């Protein structure tokens with residue numbers, strides 16, 4: 001029995017049944033489920049403290065503002081940010097990566113400048129740079145992957161040579177690969193490049209220390225880490241954030257507005273135009289409390305052990321009929337398994353699994369360039385979190401054989 | 409609602425033995441359709457004569473059982489039909505696949521949609537696809553080939 005057994009009961013959705021059969025949720029890389037504590041914190045915010053923030057001159061508004069800023073402080077502590085004002089909220093990591101492309105990118109990248117990405121990026125860390133490339137004529141370079149699904153760093157010096165930016169994922173949402181963030185940050189800095197890390201899959205599953213990562217910006221998304229949808233966070237170095245132009249213009253982000261123009265306010269509000277999602281911030285703060293109470297080390301340990309169990313069980317049961325992409329060593333990956341089975345299309349696999357209420361994702365996982373490298377159109381992906389256990393893996397391994405009817 | 413509603417025998421048959429699989433050279437047109445959700449891809453090759461009759465159609469690409477079976481059934485259904493007939497059949501098929509129109513109707517308009525289908529075109533094998541509506545995530549799979557066909561017709565030089 002895992003030391004994390006029992007936590008499943010904190011997640012009300014996981015008690016749902018369809019056709020009197022339990023739900024088996026294996027899609028946490030897509031979005032995580034929420035503990036009661038997060039749901040309660042958000043309800044309590046609306047029941048007790050709701051008002052607009054940073055504008056009211058009354059006690060209730062002060063409380064709402066404290067709720068927002070308290071959540072920011074919790075997130076900052078959770079990722080070991082040196083300063084709370086270095087944490088910026090937006091609606092998700094996609095918006096934050098676009099913010100970086102549109103502000104830091106436009107201020108710093110011009111014709112012919114090179115941006116280095118990896119072949120295992122999510123579209124959220126590709127398309128904003130494509131958009132800038134189309135507008136500015138910047139060059140995109142790609143760090144390739146090895147057959148084992150690791151970053152292939154043999155040509156890294158050449159790729160970083162003269163580059164202005166390295167932007168990469170800390171953990172692949174398709175392969176589960178954990179990338180060497182600190183090492184890459186150091187190499188990029190030595191080459192004079194700025195570093196952005198997409199930590200959307202890292203922060204929920206591994207202890208995260210932005211100072212140890214050594215990057216300049218680290219972005220992640222709240223709904224994958226037990227928080228609500230509608231909020232993401234960006235950590236960035238003060239001097240870079242201060243030098244960047246604002247992103248969206250409007251209320252909250254201004255110091256002064258005249259008919260002639262405007263001046264921006266200080267960090268972090270400079271990048272938070274308009275009324276923020278205070279409810280979602282409160283929920284994210286509660287999620288961080290929950291994760292801290294369980295302990296990120298314990299969560300990682302649980303997931304490494306369950307990942308090992310899953311890889312053993314699936315290969316023992318299905319042998320050569322199943323191909324699991326990504327690193328073979330559980331210690332170098334997260335609990336994300338993209339697999340192919342007997343050549344059956346992932347949609348059909350997901351459909352037969354859903355018949356037993358097993359939730360997985362079928363498709364390209366917003367990583368089409370990676371799919372091309374893997375030589376697949378689509379894969380089936382199962383992904384784990386602290387509330388999963390061995391019985392979920394057993395159900396997946398058992399039910400997979402039902403897809404045999406589609407084997408050609 | 410069980411899987412047998414979705415994976416009817418005739419659908420599995422078209423999936424296992426797709427009709428009109430292949431390519432056509434010039435002067436046939438080639439149109440690609442993508443399902444951005446899952447990356448499925450259907451390619452429709454179309455030959456249309458001066459009389460506006462679909463003289464040949466071939467299907468390429470790769471996808472799940474529903475998208476491949478639907479495209480296969482479509483190819484068998486449209487061969488030899490005029491563009492007008494194909495367009496009507498397509499809209500009949502798409503209305504069969506549309507949950508929203510039925511829900512919005514809410515006053516008996518559902519049976520209206522059905523009667524158009526039945527009156528104008530005996531759907532034949534295509535009737536088997538009706539079960540897909542109960543699995544809304546698969547509707548896009550079923551309509552991918554048809555949308556690609558419509559686009560191919562629009563772009564065809566024989567159609568102006």
Ligand SMILES: Cc1ncc(COP(=O)(O)O)c(C=O)c1O
Nearest residue numbers: 092093094122124173200201221
């Ligand atoms: C690595 C990675 N980056 C970015 C995203 C996008 O997250 P969101 O849709 O919350 O912006 C995801 C998840 O979908 C992801 O896994």
